[in-house]
Amino acid sequence: MNSAPSNKIxxxxxxxxxxxxxxxxxxxxGGFSV
Structure with a gap:
């Protein structure tokens, strides 16, 4: 299973x-979920 990379801060x-x-x-x- 491939999942999209996530960026966390x-x-x-x-x-x-x-x-x-x-x-x-x-x-x-983009690429960040806040």
Missing amino acids: LLIEDEHDVVDMLTLALQKA
Whole structure:
């Protein structure tokens, strides 16, 4: 069984603005599920 590779990143951040910025950047980059 072949499965698509997944990219995982654990973000630990207490600044909500930084989390939003990183989430948007990762979604635009593609291949990441946030």
